[in-house]
Amino acid sequence: MSNHNLQNYWKKNLQYLVILLAVWFLSSYGAGILFTDALNSIKIGGFKLGFWFAQQGSIYVFIIIIFIYVALMNKLDKEFDVDEK
Template identity: 70%
Template sequence: MSDKNVQNYWNRNLQYLGMLLTIWFIVSYGFGIILVEPLNTIKIGGFKLGFWFAQQGSIYVFVLLIFVYVYLMNKLDKEYDVDEK
């Protein structure tokens, strides 16, 4: 693979990282800590929303984020022909 391709592959990877880590930050530190008070005024079922993000919601999102990353990277590896045979 040419150097330019390697660089492109790496940049795409960094883009995915940036996007996924932003979500990671927003659900935990954003919704769960910084914005917890305003979000607590919204109630869904028996949960105050901010409390829910802090104690359960963020964890569900974490699991999802990793599997989304797995999916994106497997696709990217194939596209750039760097997947493991």
């Protein structure tokens, strides 16, 4: 694969990483820690929202992030023809 192509592939990968890690940070450190008090004024069922993110929600978001990344990268690998045969 040409050098130029490799650079584009890597750049795209880094873009995905930045976006997904931002979500990772916001769901755990954001909703679960920094803004918990503000979110706690919202209630869903018996859960205060900030507390729910800290003890439940962030973990669900983590799982979703990984599977989205897997799907994005599988597609990207094919697009740039660097997937494994």
